[in-house]
Amino acid sequence: MTAMFIVGTAICGLSTLICWxxxxxxxxxxxSSIISLAAVELYLIxxxxxxxIRQxxxxxxxxxxxxxxxxxLTALILPVGVFIWAVIDKTRWSNLVMSFxxxxxxxxxxxxxxxxxxTTL
Incomplete structure (x- = not known):
């Protein structure tokens, strides 16, 4: 396991928990749900x-x-798309969708x- 994967796992897990x-x-x-999405996006950037740089x-x-x-690229687009959806759909369930x-x-x-x-981790 690389450090980048461990950090990403922590950020994704925390984001999911906050949204739930x-x-x-x-x-x-x-x-807080929107900020957690931003944290995931920042990590992906x-x-x-x-x-x-590595390549x-x-x-x-x-x-x-x-x-x-x-x-x-798909991972980078996902938080942005869900953020737009959450801003449009102002219900409780937008938090749940953000958790995914x-x-x-x-x-x-x-x-x-x-x-x-x-390799498989």
């Missing part, structure tokens, strides 16, 4: 920059590069680690 709690407590999108300096991914970058970003991004990070290093 806010689903129970709020009847509208909670600021850092991850993408790190991956770009630019000669390191290669074990799997297919197009698949690796496809996962990163953390879960989905975690699965994508797991897959990125497999593609990057060629």
């Amino acid at each position: 709690i806010m689903t129970a407590l709020r009847n509208h999108p909670a600021d 850092v991850y993408a920059v790190y991956a770009g 630019a300096t000669g390191a290669t991914v074990t799997g297919e590069a197009w698949e690796f970058w496809g996962y990163i 970003v953390g879960l989905v991004v975690f699965v994508m990070l797991y897959r990125l680690e497999e593609i990057w290093w060629g």
Whole structure:
């Protein structure tokens, strides 16, 4: 397991937990849920920059590069799309939908680690 994966897992888990709690407590999108989405997005930006620098300096991914970058781009779009949806749908359930970003991004990070290093964690 890499440090980037461990940090990403923590951020995704915390985001999911915050959103679940806010689903129970709020009847509208909670600021804390939106901030947790922003934290996931910020992490993904850092991850993408790190991956770009790593590849630019000669390191290669074990799997297919197009698949690796496809996962990163999809993961980057996901929090933004869900944020837009949550702003439009001002109900309790937008917090629940935001919670799935953390879960989905975690699965994508797991897959990125497999593609990057060629091993299962």
